[in-house]
């Protein structure tokens with residue numbers, strides 16, 4: 289905890305340095321005119337920072353106290369390479385069991401997504417799949433879009449099975465479909481939209497979760513990989529957003545779009561270097577704000593969710609193999625643990641539903657407090 293006495297000491301030290309400065313810079317005769325702004329002059333002996341009153345007031349840990357070099361724990365390390373498995377070996381995300389379905393607790397009707405059709409890109413796995421499940425549990429029909437169509441089909445079947453189990457005796461089952469798209473390819477996006485419209489008749493909500501990250505230091509990042517990363521994370525988000533917005537405008541219908549950014553769009557993760565991913569997620573966040581303004585007159589809301597470190601089947605596998613990385617990451621999260629995909633269920637339902645009717649252009653950080661420290 290920050291003790292008041294420590295605060296007072298720092299305050300005194302700063303005051304003392306200001307007093308020392310004032311004594312050297314103040315004219316000795318005539319009236320003292322206070323300049324509009326004052327920049328402290330540095331001590332001339334630059335080789336001895338102790339002579340610089342500003343430097344002397346800066347607390348500094350003893351040599352070696354903060355690792356091999358100062359600032360070590362707050363910097364990227366080009367040697368940290370997180371091994372992401374090839375797509376064929378990506379682990380499947382299990383369906384959330386027993387906590388998604390019908391319940392009899394009172395809650396605001398505004399949170400319901402009944403009579404809506406929600407499209408989720410990247411919905412076959414990870415966060416996208418769990419957010420897709422949240423929309424179904426809240427009453428929506430669902431169109432899953434993914435590069436991996438067989439996984440999307442498989443999960444669509446499991447979602448229906450789970451819904452049936454959690455809602456015994458319910459007659460109307462949700463319509464859940466699976467569609468192929470490479471989100472970075474405009475033709476593929478248009479085909480997926482046409483396919484989903486043919487099966488559902490309309491789309492009301494969109495969640496763009498297709499995306500990926502990888503780690504290279506900026507100098508060694510292969511250019512074609514960087515283009516692919518931006519293609520999927522940024523172009524893919526943009527293409528689906530404009531496709532769904534165009535459809536909503538033609539129908540003169542309201543809609544809600546939720547873009548999945550990342551806390552990496554606001555902070556720089558350490559120690560793994562990933563500059564293009566961070567920049568891509570910053571782009572996603574500001575794209576949401578920009579489109580929110582552009583489409584506000586059409587009753588189309590656009591918001592962003594920025595998750596922190598979330599424990600998906602994939603991140604669980606990576607961290608089980610790299611316990612040091614897991615410890616490093618969790619040490620930086622104020623709540624002291626990584627999030628789970630289920631932690632996004634309420635956030636996405638809120639932003640898709642009428643409960644957030646007056647919220648557009650917002651960035652909802654679901655990061656256990658990571659970005660506020």
Ligand SMILES: NC(=O)c1ccc[n+]([C@@H]2O[C@H](COP(=O)([O-])OP(=O)(O)OC[C@H]3O[C@@H](n4cnc5c(N)ncnc54)[C@H](O)[C@@H]3O)[C@@H](O)[C@H]2O)c1
Nearest residue numbers: 410412413414415434435470471497498499550595597598
């Ligand atoms: N997991 C985290 O800790 C975390 C944290 C912050 C943000 N995010 C973001 O959340 C989103 C989902 O991440 P995840 O962890 O669930 O990843 P994931 O790899 O588990 O799932 C991503 C899904 O997107 C699909 N996909 C990838 N490229 C595609 C393409 N070109 N076209 C269509 N589908 C494609 C994959 O097949 C997969 O089903 C990403 O945008 C990611 O950047 C994740």
